[in-house]
Amino acid sequence: MSSPEMIEHILKSGLAGRGGGAFLTGAKWKAVADRKAPVRYVICNGAEGEPGSFKDRAILSAYSQLVFEGMTIAAIAAGAREGILFLRAEYAYMRPHLESVLNARKENGQLGKNINGVKGADFEITIREGDGAYICGQETALIEFLEGFRGEPRNRPPYPAENGYYGCPTLVHNVETLGWVTSIFEKGVKWFRSLGSKRSPGLKLFSVSGDCASPGVYEFPLGLSVNEILEVVGAGDVKGVQIGGASGKIINPLQFERKIDAVDLPYGGAIIIFGKNRDMLEVAHSYLEFFSKESCGQCTPCRAGIVKILNGVKALRDGSCTMSYLNRLVELGETIELSSKCGLGQSAPAAFLSIVKHYPDELTGKRGDNRGYNRGEINEA
Amino acid sequence: MRHKSCRTPGSQRTICINEDDRDIKPENIKVKIDNRQITVPRGTTILEAAKKLEIEIPAICTHEDLHVVGNCRLCSVKVEGYDALQTACSFPITKPVNIRTYGKDIRKVRKNLVELMLPKSCYNCATCGKKGNCEFELIFKRYGITELSFADTQTVHNKKDQSGGALVMDMDKCILCRRCARTCIDLQEVGTLDVAGKGVTTRITTFLNRKLSDVVCISCGQCAVRCPTGALTIRDDTKNVFSAIDNPVVKTTVQVSPWLKASIGEMFEKAPGEYVSSSIVTALKRTGFDRVYDSSYGEDIYMVELIKFLFSRVWKNFNALHETSYPLLSSDCPGWVNYVEHYIPEVIDNLFPYKPPVEIMDIIIKNELKDFTSLLTVAATPCTPLKKEQSASSKHKNDISKNGLDLSLTTVETGGMIKACDLNPFKLQPAKYDILSELNFEAGGFSTGLAETLITVLVKIITGKTAKTVKEYPIKNCTAYVLKAKIDSTVDVPDYLFHLIPSFNFLKGEFLIGRCSTTAAAKKVIENIDQKGLFSKCVFIEFQACLDGCAGAGGQPGRTSYEIRKLRSDALSKSKSVRFSDKKIRTINDLLIKNNGELQNSIKREFSLKGKFMV
Numbered sequence: 004m005s006s007p008e009m010i011e012h013i014l015k016s017g018l019a020g021r022g023g024g025a026f027l028t029g030a031k032w033k034a035v036a037d038r039k040a041p042v043r044y045v046i047c048n049g050a051e052g053e054p055g056s057f058k059d060r061a062i063l064s065a066y067s068q069l070v071f072e073g074m075t076i077a078a079i080a081a082g083a084r085e086g087i088l089f090l091r092a093e094y095a096y097m098r099p100h101l102e103s104v105l106n107a108r109k110e111n112g113q114l115g116k117n118i119n120g121v122k123g124a125d126f127e128i129t130i131r132e133g134d135g136a137y138i139c140g141q142e143t144a145l146i147e148f149l150e151g152f153r154g155e156p157r158n159r160p161p162y163p164a165e166n167g168y169y170g171c172p173t174l175v176h177n178v179e180t181l182g183w184v185t186s187i188f189e190k191g192v193k194w195f196r197s198l199g200s201k202r203s204p205g206l207k208l209f210s211v212s213g214d215c216a217s218p219g220v221y222e223f224p225l226g227l228s229v230n231e232i233l234e235v236v237g238a239g240d241v242k243g244v245q246i247g248g249a250s251g252k253i254i255n256p257l258q259f260e261r262k263i264d265a266v267d268l269p270y271g272g273a274i275i276i277f278g279k280n281r282d283m284l285e286v287a288h289s290y291l292e293f294f295s296k297e298s299c300g301q302c303t304p305c306r307a308g309i310v311k312i313l314n315g316v317k318a319l320r321d322g323s324c325t326m327s328y329l330n331r332l333v334e335l336g337e338t339i340e341l342s343s344k345c346g347l348g349q350s351a352p353a354a355f356l357s358i359v360k361h362y363p364d365e366l367t368g369k370r371g372d373n374r375g376y377n378r379g380e381i382n383e384a
Numbered sequence: 385m386r387h388k389s390c391r392t393p394g395s396q397r398t399i400c401i402n403e404d405d406r407d408i409k410p411e412n413i414k415v416k417i418d419n420r421q422i423t424v425p426r427g428t429t430i431l432e433a434a435k436k437l438e439i440e441i442p443a444i445c446t447h448e449d450l451h452v453v454g455n456c457r458l459c460s461v462k463v464e465g466y467d468a469l470q471t472a473c474s475f476p477i478t479k480p481v482n483i484r485t486y487g488k489d490i491r492k493v494r495k496n497l498v499e500l501m502l503p504k505s506c507y508n509c510a511t512c513g514k515k516g517n518c519e520f521e522l523i524f525k526r527y528g529i530t531e532l533s534f535a536d537t538q539t540v541h542n543k544k545d546q547s548g549g550a551l552v553m554d555m556d557k558c559i560l561c562r563r564c565a566r567t568c569i570d571l572q573e574v575g576t577l578d579v580a581g582k583g584v585t586t587r588i589t590t591f592l593n594r595k596l597s598d599v600v601c602i603s604c605g606q607c608a609v610r611c612p613t614g615a616l617t618i619r620d621d622t623k624n625v626f627s628a629i630d631n632p633v634v635k636t637t638v639q640v641s642p643w644l645k646a647s648i649g650e651m652f653e654k655a656p657g658e659y660v661s662s663s664i665v666t667a668l669k670r671t672g673f674d675r676v677y678d679s680s681y682g683e684d685i686y687m688v689e690l691i692k693f694l695f696s697r698v699w700k701n702f703n704a705l706h707e708t709s710y711p712l713l714s715s716d717c718p719g720w721v722n723y724v725e726h727y728i729p730e731v732i733d734n735l736f737p738y739k740p741p742v743e744i745m746d747i748i749i750k751n752e753l754k755d756f757t758s759l760l761t762v763a764a765t766p767c768t769p770l771k772k773e774q775s776a777s778s779k780h781k782n783d784i785s786k787n788g789l790d791l792s793l794t795t796v797e798t799g800g801m802i803k804a805c806d807l808n809p810f811k812l813q814p815a816k817y818d819i820l821s822e823l824n825f826e827a828g829g830f831s832t833g834l835a836e837t838l839i840t841v842l843v844k845i846i847t848g849k850t851a852k853t854v855k856e857y858p859i860k861n862c863t864a865y866v867l868k869a870k871i872d873s874t875v876d877v878p879d880y881l882f883h884l885i886p887s888f889n890f891l892k893g894e895f896l897i898g899r900c901s902t903t904a905a906a907k908k909v910i911e912n913i914d915q916k917g918l919f920s921k922c923v924f925i926e927f928q929a930c931l932d933g934c935a936g937a938g939g940q941p942g943r944t945s946y947e948i949r950k951l952r953s954d955a956l957s958k959s960k961s962v963r964f965s966d967k968k969i970r971t972i973n974d975l976l977i978k979n980n981g982e983l984q985n986s987i988k989r990e991f992s993l994k995g996k997f998m999v
Contacts, residue, residue, distance in 0.1 A: 136582070153579065158454045158474035300579070300586025302455045306560070307500040310584045311534045331533045338496040341469045341489060342457045349468055 006036060009080035013184065016192045017204040022048065022177030023247055023271035023346075025203075028184070031174060034164035035081040038172040043083040045074050045174045046149070046167075047181055050091045050133060050140035053248030054293065056272035058208040059178040061220045063090075063097055066182060067104050071128060073181030075118065076188055078126045081174055086128040089145055092135040101130060137297035141345050142175040143167075144299065155299045156345035179208055179272075200226025203264035211236050214278030225270070229259040232274065240279045243362070247271030249290050250350030253283075255361040283365040287355045288316045294351040304339040305348030312336055312355055319366060329366070333359055417483045430472035430483055431459060439485055442494065442523050444501070444612050445561035446473040448945050449931055451570060456561050458497055458523070461485045469493060495527045499534050501559045506613065513552060513617030515800060517942050520559060520613045542587075548596030549772025550603040550618050550938070558588055558615040564607035571931060573904040574723070576601040588615075600996055602722040602903065604929040605768030605794075605938015618768050618939055622797050622804075628760040629672035635756045638668055639679040639745050640817075641765035642829055643934040644795045646956040650941045651799035652808055657951030659959050660809050665817055667802045667809040668764075675753075675818045679763065680829030682745030686716060687830055687964065688972040689738055689984065690924075691841065696884035698891070698923055710734045711898065711913065711922040714834060715989075716741055718769035719929025723903045725994040728910055732991050739989045742770060743788045747986055752820050762791045764798040768938035769929065794939025825971045828964060833933070835899035835926040839867050841964045843895065846888045848875040858918035863931075864900035864909045866918055871895050878966070880973045898925035901933050 004012070014029030035043055047070060051059040062070060074086045090098060105128055108114045118124040131149060133139050139148045143157035146168050167173025176184075183205060187195050199205045203225040209232070212218045216237025223232060229244055245253045246263060248271045254261065261268050277286065291313040298305045315332040318324035324332075336352035343349045358365060411426040417434055424433045429452070434441050445456035454474035463470045464482040469490065472483075484490070502524060509521060542555040560579075565588060568577045576599055580589045590599045608616040628634045649658035665676045694712055701709045715721055715735045724732055738744075742763045749761055763770060770792040793801070802809060830837035836853075843851030854868045874888035898919050900909045906927050912919040919925060930937045935949040935956075942948075976984045 138582075158452070158471065160476060160478070296583050298583040300560070300582045300584075301453075302457050303497050303500050303560070304457055306583065306586055308496075308534070311500070328533065334492060335496055335500075335534060338493045342460045342493045342497065343468070344454065344457065344471075 006080050006082060009076065010036060012192060013080070013187065016187045016195045018180070018183055018187060018195070019203065019265055020177060021179035021183065021207060021272075023053075023269065025265035025269060028176070028180060031164050031176075032077065032081050034162075035083070035172040035174050038165060040172050042085075042169075042171045043081055043173065044168045044171055045078045045081065045083045045086040045176070046142075046145065046163075047074055047086065047088045047178055048140065048142065048145060048175055049089055049094065049178050050145060051094075051178070051272065052091060052137040052140040053250065053271055053273055054290075055210060055212050055245075055248050055275045057210045057212075058220050058272050060094060060097075062178050062182055062208070063094065063101065067101055068108075069182040069185045070178055071104065071108060071114070073176075073184035074128060075114065075126050076184055077174055077176065077181065079118075079124055081172075083174065084125050084127070086126060087149060087168075088128060088130045089133060089139075089149065090130055091133045091140075095132050098130060098132065105130075136299075137293075138299045138345075138347055141347060144345070145175065146173065153299070155301045156347075158344070199224040200262070200264055202226075202266055207270060208272070209270070210273045211276070212273065213276035214238060214241070214281070215276050223263075225264045226262050228262050229254065229268070232263070233259070233276070236276070238276045238278075241276055242279050242281060243277040243283065245273075245275040245277070245354070248273035248275070249293060250346065250353060252353050253277075253286075253357040253361065257361075283358045283362045284316060284320055287358050288313070288320070290354045291316060291351070294347065298347065298351075302342075302344040302348060305343045305345075305351065308335055308339040309348070309351050312339075312352055316355065329359070413477055414480050415477050415483060416481075418485055424477055426478055427476045430461060430463070430470075430475045430477065433477060434472060434483075434485060441472050441485055442526070443473050444520060444523060444559065445563065447563050447566075447610055449571065449610070450563060450566040453562060453566070456497070456501065456559070458494055458501075460490060460493055460497075462487065462490065495529065496534070498524050498527055499529055499532060502532070503557050503559055503613070503615075506557050512557070512614040513554065513620065514611075514614035515796060517796075518613055519943065545596050546619065547598075548601055548603070548619075550605055550768040551596055551601060551608060552617045552619050553596060554615055554617070555588060556615075557613045559613055560586060560588065561612060562588070563610045563612065564588060564616055567607045567610050571902050571904055572602070572604060572606060572723075572929070573907055574600070574602055574604075574727075577607060600726050600994075602719050602726065602929060603769040603772040603938075604719040604722075604903070606902075606930055606936075608768070609936070609938050609940060609944050618794055618796070619771060620797060620800075621771070621791050621793060622801050625760070625762055625791060625793065625801065626672075626804075631758075634758040634760050635675075635753065636673050636760045636762065637675040637677065637749055637753065637818075638673045638762045638764050638793075639677040639682075639742065639749065640664060640668070641679050641742070641763070641767075641934075642956055642959075643766050643937065643940075643952070644764050644798060645959075646935070646952045647766065647795050647940050648799050649810065651796070651803070652810055654810065655951075656942075656948040657955040658810075659955040662814040662816065663812040664809045665815040666812040667807045668798075669815065670807055670812075671801050671805045673762070675749075677745065677749060677820065678817045678827050679742055679745050679765070680827035681748070681820070681823050682741035682743075683716075683829040684825070684827060684964075684968070685744050685748075685972055685976065685983075685987070686738065686741045687834075687837065687841070688969055689976060689987065690736060690838065691845070691969070692881065692884060692973070693736060693738075694842070694924055695881055699885040702890050711920065712736055712924045714924070714926040715991075716834060716926075717928045717930075718767060718772070720903065720906065720927040721991065722769055722772070723906065723929060725991055726996055727903075728907070729993045729995075731910060732993065735991055737988055737990065739788070739987045740770075742767070742792075744987045746789050747983070748820055748822060752822065760790050762793055763789055764793045764795070766795045766934055766937035766939040767792065768794060796939060796941050799941060822975060825968050828968070833899065833926075835867055835897050835924070837964070838924065838926075839869055839895070839897045841969075842897075843869045843871065844964075845878065845881075846874055846891055846895075847871055849873075856918070859905075859908050859912055862905050862908050863902065864898065864905045864919070866896050866898045866922060869895045880970060894921070896922040898922040899928075900925060901928040901936075902931050903929055 010032045018028045019025040116125050136154050138144045139154040141156050144154045148154040163173040163175050196204045206222050207225050209221045243253045245251050246268050263270050295309045295313050300306045336356045339352045340349050412423045414423050441459045443459040452474045454471040459472040460469035461472045462484040545553040564577045568574050581587050608618050628636050645660045668676045713734050746761050840851050851869045856866045871892050900906050909919050932949040935952040936944050
């Protein structure tokens with residue numbers, strides 16, 4: 004198969020990025036391949052830093068062959084000769100295993116020069132370990148880190164596909180995406196299209212955790228409703244579900260019929276279930292604490308804003324937050340969502356904002372003033 | 385040539401997307417900003433395009449001399465097709481888009497952002513070291529914020545660090561725009577200031593959070609002149625000067641740099657480039673200085689000594705009496721000398737071993753007024769590293785005459801002193817500078833460019849004709865340039881040079897002199913010399929630590945930009961007409977060699993190797 008055919012193949016399958024961005028994989032390949040450049044790179048993002056997400060660990064420990072194969076396919080389609088597997092610091096224990104897999108592939112002629120005897124198909128994979136920063140899971144921050152700088156996101160555009168690792172066109176893919184690439188080339192587009200919904204074809208791994216009978220890694224076709232998933236994992240009496248890890252939105256039971264796909268409820272790697280007895284304010288508090296620590300400190304809204312909301316949530320808990328200040332906090336949250344540089348900042352206030360919107364009862368009685376909770380006032384802000 | 389610096393530290397990277405495409409084809413793209421159509425070249429940022437339409441977009445972290453970072457987010461605008469707002473400073477226009485720069489969402493975002501940025505100790509504008517030049521204040525006041533809900537952001541309290549030579553750090557006023565770090569790393573490659581920590585603990589700091597006195601800093605003041613708040617300022621010495629003025633026993637003198645006259649108008653609500661006439665003398669006399677001198681004389685003397693030294697060096701090199709044929713490097717910029725002493729000690733032997741013009745002038749002033757027991761000599765120049773030299777020497781107070789300048793005042797301080805006396809130099813009668821009896825020639829100076837003046841004078845001496853020079857930029861993306869002159873005929877060597885160089889004949893051919901500003905560019909020039917590039921063929925290279933030389937020096941008032949610096953140097957070159965005539969060189973030479981070369985010996989200096997670590 005020639006490179007344009009490969010790109011066409013993956014475009015037809017409709018595979019979208021499994022890291023949460025849901026950007027069409029084929030479009031990314033095309034952007035990199037169309038770029039006039041002598042050197043291109045493929046980076047596999049194994050930074051899985053999202054709290055509540057552990058699917059990439061499962062893939063890397065049991066199905067690393069699929070990932071390496073996917074990287075090689077992507078590299079040949081896009082014209083890259085070098086690949087990097089970025090492994091988060093906590094997954095360093097997997098490195099010896101992964102190295103041995105890589106060595107075996109080299110011996111079998113599946114890596115290195117003239118792969119599978121095809122002349123000019125050269126590809127090498129190196130493994131790089133992270134240092135434990137959550138922000139390095141963001142693709143441009145990851146590239147900055149790999150280049151040896153502070154792990155801080157770059158301005159986008161330009162996207163890594165145009166200008167990435169050392170200024171070269173770079174493919175950055177989630178571990179799972181590359182796994183699916185291999186499966187699509189193995190089993191065909193038809194098979195992949197037959198699963199999942201029309202607008203989001205294929206299967207997807209979910210790390211399910213929280214208040215349910217059987218947490219773990221699940222493979223679901225895309226387009227299932229939240230209720231269907233909750234049934235499978237054995238969760239009853241659910242107050243809220245967070246789709247997409249800590250940076251995802253929390254939805255209340257009224258919205259459980261919504262579908263998990265690229266359009267309705269964007270997916271990340273994680274589904275976290277909150278039972279009846281959870282204090283949602285506590286949830287918001289712990290997330291905000293996490294984000295205020297993990298912000299890279301580069302842009303104003305994220306650096307200075309998140310900590311303000313965190314202090315506001317503390318004040319809500321203590322009962323010292325006034326109605327007007329809560330409105331200001333909501334406005335600030337929207338500012339952070341709108342004006343932050345990268346996904347971390349843009350999604351950090353999501354949990355807080357959804358709690359204010361969907362769980363007003365959780366806030367009543369915890370405010371400083373004695374006026375009744377006015378929902379309209381909040382929505383207006 | 386506009387400065388586009390080369391090194392790109394990490395996230396502080398410019399929009400490289402254009403680099404690829406620029407070579408392919410320059411393409412024009414139609415965009416709509418606030419429903420107004422404009423055609424711009426591909427890769428133009430929204431901010432640049434909006435400026436052409438005179439649409440005002442606030443921006444704090446962006447500075448035209450530095451890389452784009454887009455971290456203050458104040459210039460957020462709505463670009464069609466994107467959910468989140470995009471920063472105008474960083475967004476390259478690559479396809480036709482609709483852009484909106486105003487609206488409810490944008491207003492709210494900007495208002496919240498400036499409030500988040502407001503640092504903890506930023507309410508005391510009246511006593512701030514920025515002295516009314518605060519860019520952040522101007523923007524903050526625009527939004528009419530009367531009640532602060534989020535302002536108390538910083539939990540860290542930093543002590544004001546005044547231990548450095550010239551720089552004062554008051555990090556409680558920092559808004560983390562990172563202009564200083566980009567200046568220090570990109571423009572100067574010194575790296576005194578950088579970003580440390582993450583999240584709320586992010587801060588601008590020195591290596592291991594040390595005091596300024598314990599880290600290497602060349603005191604160029606480029607960070608302070610770009611800082612939009614009062615976080616980085618230049619140490620204020622006006623108090624010391626006023627106390628000397630108030631003391632009837634102490635005689636105070638001040639020498640005025642020509643660069644000060646080109647920029648001090650900006651402190652008195654004049655446009656950049658408004659040159660103050662000699663009415664500055666009246667102003668300074670009324671401020672309380674006993675004597676006011678023109679410091680251009682020092683430059684003239686430096687120049688004549690340089691001509692002599694250069695000819696003797698060139699001749700020695702030609703006869704291979706000297707081991708190296710390395711270009712001679714200038715030493716008139718104290719910031720550059722600091723940089724060499726700390727960072728490139730291998731070229732230290734090639735520095736012109738004489739004191740900077742200001743100190744030469746100081747020696748002559750001290751000699752003239754040696755009868756006074758108590759004397760305070762002050763230099764009013766935009767130069768901030770002079771402050772460092774002075775504070776280092778002030779440790780040995782007992783023998784003041786040997787230690788050079790007593791105090792130096794920046795343009796900002798000098799203007800401040802004049803203001804403190806309720807004077808305005810633009811509304812005073814002009815007066816004459818005080819005369820130094822030894823200096824019986826007309827001052828000319830070379831402030832518009834040592835390299836330019838030098839090549840004209842040298843070619844005139846060698847060929848007897850006026851020089852025609854060509855400018856060339858040998859290094860890509862670098863402001864350093866070479867001035868080329870052709871020498872096809874030579875004249876006899878004048879008698880005052882004959883003992884140094886018997887003939888000019890061997891100089892036939894190309895004659896090159898280089899010029900370089902900023903120390904990052906200097907590093908490239910030194911590399912170019914090592915690789916036997918065009919700069920290695922120069923006989924002399926002028927180095928300046930500040931971007932575009934003294935016009936952009938750390939002690940200059942207000943903001944700095946290419947246009948402002950250009951206006952200042954234009955004003956200066958228009959004001960000067962005194963040329964280096966043969967007669968003048970002879971007069972100065974006589975002065976130098978009088979009494980067995982007393983003056984010549986006293987203006988010699990040595991350099992010391994200082995290294996990159998401070999103990």
